[in-house]
Amino acid sequence: MKTLEDFNFENKKALIRVDFNVPLDEDFKVTDTNRIEAAKPSIIKVLEDGGSAVLMSHLGRPKGQRNPDFSLEHICQTVSEIIGVQLKFVSDCVGDVAEQAVADLQAGEVLLLENLRFHSSETSGDATFAQQLSKLGDIYINDAFGTAHRAHASTTVVAQYFGPNKCFGYLLAKEIDAIKKVMQTGEKPVLAILGGAKVSSKITIIENILDKVDHLIIGGGMTYTFIKAQGGKVGDSICEDDKMNLAMDILKQAKEKGVQVHIPVDVLAADDFSNDANTQIVDVDKIPDGWQGLDAGPKTLDNFKEVILQSKTILWNGPIGVFEMENFAKGTIALGNFIDESTQSGAFSLVGGGDSVAAVKQFGFQDKVSYVSTGGGAMLESLEGKTLPGIAAIIEE
Secondary structure, X not given: OXXXXXXXXXXXXXXXXXXXXXXXXXXXXXXXXXXXXXXXXXXXXXXXXXXXEEEEOOOOOOOOOOOHHHOHHHHHHHHHHHHOOOOEEEOOOOOHHHHHHHHXXXXXXXXXXXXXXXXXXXXXXXXXXXXXXXXXXXEEEEOOHHHOOOOOOOOOHHHHHXXXXXXXOHHHHHHHHHHHHXXXXXXXXXXXXXXXXXXXXXXXXXXXXXXXXXXXXXXXOHHHHXXXXXXXXXXXXXXXXXXHHHHXXXXXXXXXXXXXXXXXXXXXXXXXXXXXXXXXXXXXXXXXXXXXXXXXXXXXXXXXXXXXXXXXXXXXXXXXXXXXXXXXXXXXXXXXXXXXXXXXXXXXXXXXXXXXXXXXXXXXXXHHOOEEOOOHHHHHHHHOOOOOHHHHXXXXX
């Protein structure tokens, strides 16, 4: 696996695919700088070697049309402040104007190209467009894990024009390493915590990780499909009736593979999907009609704590309650605290997937776990066992 450490960038121009698809407010100010900060080490390495950096990214979904609302020019000042170098900007990502801007670039300078997705050729993976991009650098670096599962021109196709002169950036290398620790090299016992609303969205992940984990915690809305499948009463809780056979099959597979499955035994139930609803703690298989489970109960959290503290490798994907509502966030916060405690005792903990990452940020757990993944869809596809095209393109020569 080639990384930045395999190259010296002196007098070289590095074409870096970053993921600067960041949220902007109505005044086009960046509201979350995490992705920019995550790309900084790779950019700095190039500059410190004596090279220059050409950054390419998408922003939003302009659908192949030029749209000033999605211009990367909006983020230039923020990126400049974070990197510590005043960015240069060019109004296109291919063609004469882009090639001239790259030709003028001096060692130690950073150029940001305009939004790749102003060209429909980016998302279609057009080879001619990728070849045009390849003219803008001597070495290609992919540091955009969030788009590594897309076979787009800038993430995958462009790599074929660089021969051996391509590598992973620090961020992408860390993402690959973190997933490898969970899926292949992690110290046992290995625990996967899967939450979220639906079994259907996690089927392939569950099936792929059953060979790799010792414990599986199932929480969140998925719980009720498993409980109802086993004959329990779930009241008005979210439930996928058409996935009950699948839930039973997962439990059977887990037993055959020697994986211990831990499902909530009690829940905080509410008489309405509202933060102001009446609540009561009930057994998970005896939820009254008109009530729905919205968070894990105290006995469940005690059980989960015991499993988490004995685990040496932990994957957390999905919250175990409706954490967006304060009254139903306690379970997810408690889970974060247990993982923090286990991590401090030497466990490796990886958090990935949109909602769990959002929860970790909201409750301040970013620095209390080993690694927080930057890529939602890419992370999930990795856990499903798929080879991501953006990663395969760097490995192939």
